Amino acid sequence: MRIDLITSLFSAFSEPWWKIFYDFSILTRGVDEWLRNLMTPFWTVVIEMVIIGVVFLLLYAVIGLFLVYAERKVCAFLQNRLGPNRIGPYGIFQTIADLVKLLFxxxxxxxxxxxxxxxxxxxxxxxxxxxxxxxxxxxxxxxxxxxxxxxxxxxxxxxxxxxxxxxxxxxxxxxxxxxxxxxxxxxxxxxxxxxxxxxxxxxxxxxxxxxxxxxxxxxxxxxxxxxxxxxxxxxxxxxxxxxxxxxxxxxxxxxxxxxxxxxxxxxxxxxxxxxxxxxxxxxxxxxxxxxxxxxxxxxxxxxxxxxxxxxxxxxxxxxxxxxxxxxxxxxxxxxxxxxxxxxxxxxxxxxxxxxxxxxxxxxxxxxxxxxxxxxxxx
Amino acid sequence: MSSIIQYFREIFQGIWSLLKGMRVTSGYFFSPGKIVTQKYPNNRKDLVMFERFKGEVIMPHNENNEHKCTGCGICEINCPNGTIEVISKTIVTEDGKKKRAIDKHIYRLGMCTFCALCVKTCPSNALAFSQEFEHAVFNRSLLIKISNKPGSQLMKGIE
Amino acid sequence: MEENIKEIVVGEQEDYVINMGPQHPSTHGVLRLVVTLKGEIVKNVEPHIGYIHRGIEKMCESITYPQIIHLTDRMDYLSASINNESVCLAVEKALEVDIPDRIKVIRTIFSELTRIQSHQLFWASYGMDMGGQTCFFYGLRDRERILDIFEETTGGRMLISYNCPGGLMYDIHPNFQKRVKDFIKYFRKVLPEYDAILTGNVIFTSRTKGIGHLSLEDAISYGVTGPSGRASGFSCDVRKHEPYSAYDRVKFNEVLYTEGDTFHRYLARIEEMRESMNIIEQLIDNIPEGPYAVKMKPIIKLPEGEYFQRVETSRGELDTFVISDGNKNPYRIKFRTPCFVNLGVLNHITRDFKIADLIAIAGSLDLVIPDIDR
Amino acid sequence: MDKEKLAEIVKSLIPGAEIKQGKNYVEVSVGNADLFSAAMILRDNPETLFDFLISISGTDYASDMGLVYHLESTKFRHMIVLKTRTSGRDNPVIDSVCGLWKSAEFLEREIYDLLGIKFNNHPDLRRLFLDSSWGFPLRKDYVDDINIVSK
Structure with missing residues (x-):
């Protein structure tokens, strides 16, 4: 049953997988069709909304953290400094550490x-x-x-x-x-x-x-x-x-x-x-x-x-x-x-x-x- | 008409002045060789202080555990903050004479303002500045240091 | 503090009173400004000071003259070397000691280096007050080079305690001349960048030009000295009018403007850095040979009398007034510190400007709080 | 203008003053009642024109308080030292020179704070550095067991 599900997901794609980098609608359309075959349209919409919500939450956090890091590095290089350099290589985990600090x-x-x-x-x-x-x-x-x-x-x-x-x-x-x-x-x-x-x-x-x-x-x-x-x-x-x-x-x-x-x-x-x-x-x-x-x-x-x-x-x-x-x-x-x-x-x-x-x-x-x-x- | 020209001239001059500033900063952005930051605790090994650097007052001892301090107390008098306290004792020398010598040369690092008067006025050059600069400790009592090492003696030939 | 608090509460009902400081990013220390606002317009500024009053004048009454030197470092910590020199000159004047040329020249070079690093820090922190934070790092980056020069010769970076009555604590380091020349070469190259980032910037000029105007009469009456006073056209440079050390043998211009606004107070400092470099260039290659200190008595006692010594620090005129009763410590010593007197004019020149201008004006006076509080 | 000439002019302007040639500057001593008028004459007379008050220094002498005003003329570039003594030291009062030089406002507040000399006609005579629980620290009889430690 489970194997069927996955194969049906893959069969929903009509084109090679790397094409999704150039046109993302291939993936979204495929997932949409696959979900619609499995359940009622209402639940399809609910699940799609949840997926999009989670993706945006992740995107929000990642972009935010990356921008904070980028800002620090950019301003450091403008000012002849090194910027964050202690946590992780080149300090890339600095903002995550800061986030943890702020959470606590x-x-x-x-x-x-x-x-x-x-x-x-x-x-x-x-x-x-x-x-x-x-x-x-x-x-x-x-x-x-x-x-x-x-x-x-x-x-x-x-x-x-x-x-x-x-x-x-x-x-x-x-x-x-x-x-x-x-x-x-x-x-x-x-x-x-x-x-x-x-x-x-x-x-x-x-x-x-x-x-x-x-x-x-x-x-x-x-x-x-x-x-x-x-x-x-x-x-x-x-x-x-x-x-x-x-x-x-x-x-x-x-x-x-x-x-x-x-x-x-x-x-x-x-x-x-x-x-x-x-x-x-x-x-x-x-x-x-x-x-x-x-x-x-x-x-x-x-x-x-x-x-x-x-x-x-x-x-x-x-x-x-x-x-x-x-x-x-x-x-x-x-x-x-x-x-x-x-x-x-x-x-x-x-x-x-x-x-x-x-x-x-x-x-x-x-x-x-x-x-x-x-x-x-x- | 002239006011309109003035209006546009102001705009272009303003933008030009802003671009000049941005040229400097972006110039530094693209020249990573000019970074001046030192990675301090990581470069401890090859961090060399200047030879006259005033780290803390120490009493140099030679390899026989001998120092030059006669216990005269001039450093104590000259210190403006009461940083130095010389506690002297009387010892009997080999030829039977009684002589003054230091028991403890107390140096309170927490009070020192590094004015260098003690080092400069010492008649027998017994005091010096060390290059040590990492003074942070967790307990204030650790800042009270005794400059003469235990069991040390006065160097021969210094009165 | 009771009476101070009462003063604040009194006032019109619709006044919007905010306390700037003691902890505020742009009061540069523990200065508290009680600002009465109407919207964003400043109606009254009342400085409350004394948070770091250490009673230096009282302390000086119980210690000897060589020991006073290291306390003067801590008044205006950015012109520490010049403060030292002021006391040393007063003592030497009282004892009528002849100071060899070598000492005079070295003292002058140190004073001017101190002035440059002080103005660099001014530039740095002023840029930061105005919101251009990159200035702060460029200013400190260049200041570090002067501090390295200090450190190599004196062992201290900021509070160097280099002068002592009768001369200097140590001779200059063998590298000193080369390093100073390197620095001047470097700094002449960097100074145009300062202009590109801040001086010529349209935002900066529009924020500072015509703001906080101080007329010549007011400058004299309020006793505003230093670059702040000279921006108003008040010729108050002690180096010109009552030359001490080696200032009588160097050529330099007194930077004078007539506008007296915030921008010119800023510009006066930038120009003074150039003048200071000129002075150093005239002296650095011909430091005379000789001893670095005159032999003084181990215990210095000033003859009974009153001695007054004026010097020009990077912020204005510092006067040391010593009343001696013939003992080894002064009967009374009074420091007329420039920042303390300059602070008095703040309320006058900030009135009816905006709260952002208050920062610009207070910054342009270049106040150092330990110098106010002593 | 040399010092002798300045001394002569001041002598003619302020007859009651005691004039002394100091090491560097002319020193004028006036009684505490005449201080304000003497200061006004020195500031306004076209021959002296002392328009820049450099500093005011107060001193506690055992019997009374001394005040020293250092004045400079920005036009002629000469300097003068104006001195006065208060009567007694229990409640010393002297006329303020705030009306002549605005810088005196802060300088006099400082002296009031540290020495306890009161100034008449001062617009805003309050303590400056310290609060009212303190004495007057620059007086010689000031005792503070906590903050002043003597060896």
Missing amino acids: KELIAIKNADRFLFNLAPYIVIIVNFMVISALPFGKGLHAIDFNIGIFYILAVSSMGIIGVLLAGWSSNNKYSLIGAMRSGAQIVSYELSIALSLITIVILAGTMQLSEIIEAQRSGWFIFKGHFSALIAFVIYLIAGTAETNRGPFDMAEAESELTAGYHTEYSGIKFAFFYLAEYINMFVVAAIASTMFLGGWMPFHVAGWEGFNNVMDYIPPFVWFFGKTFMVIWIIMLFKWTFPRLRIDQLLTLEWKYLLPINLVNVLIMAFLVLKGWHF
Whole structure:
């Protein structure tokens, strides 16, 4: 009976196993068919959801831990240091050790804090994070949900994370936290505009909001090349606004270590602090992932029109490698921002948004619309 | 019009200045040879301190377990913090004379500020600085050290 | 502490009072600033100090002059060598000892090296205050080279206690000149990087230019000396006006600006590093031969009277005022420390700026807390 | 300006003062009642113009308290030492010079804290380093069995 099950699973695949690296939908479709043959559609859906949930939990933890490690190593190399080097070869288990430490730490109950909101805040941040990464296309067919309004959904959901930050700042009953949370609120409200507008520039070019179709539209060339300087400007603005959106330096107003000690998460300890910490890094990953999806072709290999041999070679690299490669490229740039620049002041932050980014962005959207109307893009 | 030019010039100058900073930091990122960190406890074996390094005050002894301290107490007087305490005793030399010698030369490392006045003012150069710098101990009483080794004697020819 | 606490509670109901410090990342030590805010606007800053008051002046009254030296190290630990020199000069002035040129030149070189490493640390920590954390590591990386030079000659890294009444504790190490020259060659190459990362950075300039303005009149009236005062155009460099040691034989410019804002206080320090390197370059190749210390009596007793010695530390003017009654220890010794006086101006120049500017302004005054508390 | 000339000018400006040529600087001693007026004259007179108060040092002499003001003129670059003595040491009071030099605010607070000299017209005379449970440590008769250990 059991052997039958496994052979039936394998027989569900119509193509060689290594093909799944290039098109993941072969695997998902196969598993889906296999499950549907075994049980009712309801249970199929339940089991598939559980599998996806577990996979995302794992992915979340792995990406978070890896990014923390990467950030430490990157900043260490920028600063002529070695970075973590004690636990495991090249210190690769350092973040795991830190996680264990944070798990064992005491969760300090703040005396005059609003207990319910105080405990709720980290979960809101984490849940919002999960909702966002579920919509990301990691590779061809490696996609949990492919909304037809994918970008719209991501924008809408990702800005909900600020509720967690505001709650954390408010409920901690700490003056530094409150200032940090208020700053963060002002920051996200204004930078959400820039992110949306710079992505709309690309949506105009792609003609769709569905992430898979946006990537498919970049088969003949990435949007950053196809959309002339207009796409380039949108990319730069997106990078700036995205860095601001994730509360990372030079826009880490909400934390502002040298001013507000730790800002909104001053009073958090142990695993609750780790949630905020992880969420910050996943946010960075999300921002970078969207940047690579919208501007750099997502999982689409680097193609040059007319160079058939070159394009074929590029096709041999699996799509998820392309996706993660591009994403970590963007993450590296964001890290470089953080470790090079001094922090802005809160009013300069808003000036930068309302006086520079927003007007340029609006004009840019018009230019892009004009380019698309005239058909001048590649 | 000029204000518009000014607006764009500001933007480009700003971006240029940011790129200059990023060039420096990314330059260091791609040159791993410039890393200055020392892996401290791992490089203990080949870690050489400078010869004048002020680790702690010691009393050098020669191979016959002899030191140069006459017990005059000048180091004790010169120490600003009361780090050094000289306890002397009277001994009878071979030719029957009574003579002062140290019983204990107590050095309280926890109080020492490494001003080097004791080493500098010692008339018989009995004290010196060692290169030892790993002073951390679990018990404060371990920081009270006795500089002269047990059974040691005054070196011949030093009064 | 009772009365202090009462003071804080008093105030308007809608005032938002926060305590910055004693443990705060950017007060650089145990300085507590009671900041009254309106939104993010600073309405009043009241420094509360004394957390590490050690009573150095009281301690000095019971110890001899050579022993005082190592206590002065611990006032402004970043200009330890210059603090030492101040007491030594006061004692030598009182005893009317002639100091050979060799000692003077070496003292000057050490003072200037101390000044450079102090400004390097300023640059490092100021970058960190502004949020650019990489500055901290670059600054400390370069400072380490000077500390190595110190360590080779004196055996100490930060609190070197190198001067003593009548000269120096030891002669310079044979490698000293070569190492100093190597360092200057290296540092001239690295200093433009400092400018690329911080000085020219558009975020940094927009955060510091026009912030915390201190006018010339206020600078003089508040007695703000050192680079902070010179940024306002207050010509207060003791090295120029009352040269001590070998400063009368070297050519250097007093770094003066007229703007008096945070950016120029920062810039004055960067420029002073260049001037210090010029001074060292003039002296390092012609250190005269001679003894490294004058023979002094074993017990130094100052004749009865009052002695006043001004020196320029890396933060401003340090004055040692000794009242002697003819004994081996001073009857009263008073250190006019630069940071203590500079702190007095903080409330004046931070008012009506934002809380982030408070960090920028307080950082630009380059306060060292042990120097305030003594 | 050399020291003799400065001494003459000061002599003519403050007739009641006792003027002495110190080793490096001119030393002017005034009575404690005249201190503020003497300081104001020294600061405002166009020939002296001592606009920079370098430091104020207080000393406990066994019978009374001494205060020494070191002044410099940023225009002429000459220095002067202004001295005064309080009457008695039980409750010494002296006029504050905060109105003339703003740096005096902190310097006088320090002296009040460590020596117990009170300053009239000081805007904010509170203890600076220590809290009210302490005595005045820089006085010679200060006893502290816990923190001061003598051999």
